[in-house]
Amino acid sequence: MDKKLLRMIAGIELIAIFSIWQIFSSFSWFPTYLSSPLAIVKSMGELWAAGDLVNHIGSSLFRSLMGFLLVVIVGVTLGILAGYYRRVGTFFNPIVNTLNPIPKIALLPILMVWFGISDTTRILIIFLTAFFPCFVATRDGVHSVKQVFLWSGQNMGANAFQLLTKIVFPVTLPKIFDGLRVSLGLTFVMMFSSEIIGAANGFGLGFLILNADLGGRTDYMFAGVAFIGLLGFIFDKLLLMIRSRVLWWDVNKA
Amino acid sequence: MTIKTAAMEIENLRKVYSTKKEEVVAIKDVSLRIPEGKFVSIVGPSGCGKSTFLHIVGGFIDKTSGKVKVRGKEVEKPGPDRGMMFQESALFPWLNVFDNVAWGLDIQGVPKTERNRVVEKYLRLVRLWEFRNQLPSQLSGGMRQRVSLARILAFDPEVLLMDEPFGALDAQTREEMQVELLRIWSESQKSVLFVTHDIEEAVFLSDTVVVFSGRPAVISEVIDIKFPRPRDLNLYKSSEFRDYRNQIWDLLHQEHKKPLETISEVVNG
């Protein structure tokens, strides 16, 4: 479909929603806790001016990106090895199949007992949650590599390692990015969750929202939510941008 | 003068697939000798094991027993002494035409200047030098198979193995590709083992047509095609061509009766 048209429709829809919200709030047809878009933007500005916001966003981003980086390194490596070497696969598959349907958020209290309410706990829970989509997508991607690609590679004299790095990896890359996109979404979900469960003093957008909640400042809550939403949105677009850079040859773009 | 060894020698090749319940003999003691510089085709009904046969010669799948020799050397695993061309394009979609052809040379550690010279030579041979910066997805099916051919010729294999390389092309492109293949082949003079289900294609291209009968694969006939070379598409219209075609057609259709009978048995039973 036409991208420009879609963008225009998106803009109109957003403006419509915010206008209705604003009008309803202005006439007090909404309960006051729903605040109003203008008030929220004002609060966002206040938060920014107060200076702590950079710290909040910085801490949240640090946790998210550390977790995500771990996922990229461990998830992709293990996924490729598990897909390519049958022995590695038979070792990891039962673990992954058993753990995958479990809501990983339930592991948060276990980690909290071991590592306290700390960044280690938060990064670990982000990693544990976001690891699975990446691993599964990568492994299945390796399995979907066409036999003729491998045969051609062997035919031209490539050894097992060359097949892995020069054929299996590039063929799997689109699938890896698909998995990473899901993982990235989960990263931000778990960042928020791990910050809001088990209250602690410190910085982080989850704390910001939690404190606003306790203080009854819904406009600050909305502002915090808006910042988390923006982060999720921006990093998703960033990942898609990297994808289209790296996979410029891929015809079926996401 | 020394006695010429054959380009490819296959002795008593047998392939058995064993499942838990039964053993299926896919290829039953096939022996075949392909002289140096000859173009040999294998035709047979689909599923008769002719592709399996070629994949074993290529070293991609294991044989159960028998011997496969290429220029006197026994085949055990895939290697660049045998250039293999597949029906579906095996070109790597993330590399452009040039890099695809250069891939095998890079793997074998050919120096860059030499590599570039070879790639250019073969891309010019298949008349696709102008397309060297395109991606495979931007080419037509026929062009893609020409690049595949260039990629194989580039690493200078001793023999060529072709598994229905034109099977996915439309009739017109296929005929063009046949002429093109003969032209390129006549310049390289490598022995070719060519698998197809298309009788006319086999007759047009080959010095010898080997007719396989299916399940398990055995050789039912070996027919020498005595047309002079170079050949062109007018050959298709000649009566000798039709004679060859009809002869092979009859051989294949004796085979075809069998599955039909079994189907009618199933229907009636």
Add this chain to the structure above:
Amino acid sequence: MFKRIWNKVLDYQSIFILLILWEVIAALGIMPERLFPSMFVVFGVAYDLALSPLLWDNLSVTMVRVLSGFTISAVIGVPIGIMMSRFNLMNQLMQPMLSIGYPIPRVALYPILVFMLGIGSGSKIFLIVLECLFPIIINTYYGALRVNHIYLWASQNMGANHYKMFWRVLLPATAPAIFTGLRIALPLALIISILTEMISSTEGMGYLLSFMSSSLVQVNVLATVLLIAIVGYLMSIILDVIQKKFVFWH
């Protein structure tokens, strides 16, 4: 018989290795027992818990939330997805919403939902719906889009009207894709339910987990996690069975 059991053990060797490793660490006392109890103790506590009303009261609350949220999103999401594939206007209106809404961590809205709908099931079910709608709509849409036009033409040719075409052709042909969406959505529903219950609730499995962890007795926490894991596992098996029954031809 013995050999078959042995083969199963070999298939799941990694699980056994991890369990043995766990037991060795627990037995050697590298970590204090309060923090790192033996799995056998955990199994025992989980068994006791499974027999107590504590589990069943909270589990039933969570299951009601999960299933109602899941059902609502399926009932809304599947028709939206199919309509998007059939009507261009619907598609143009929905696509931007989806592409903006998808990457946003929607759970962050939870505190606001609590303000609006209270701390009970309402806010939780709403968030579950919000979360599950996306995979269901997206998978249904792409699935319905890929339904071969020949099926639709053939059914029109045989005189099917719009109503029949939807129920007899479009829906069954899209069913595998719909199930792919549901497969993603169901675990999400459980995750969101437990997550929101952990953030703020007075009942539910997430609440039970928070309650257990506030005591800092790891064995209780592990037992609760084990039970949640079993619930998650059973849910995925049940969905497998239903899927096999409905889309057996796929």
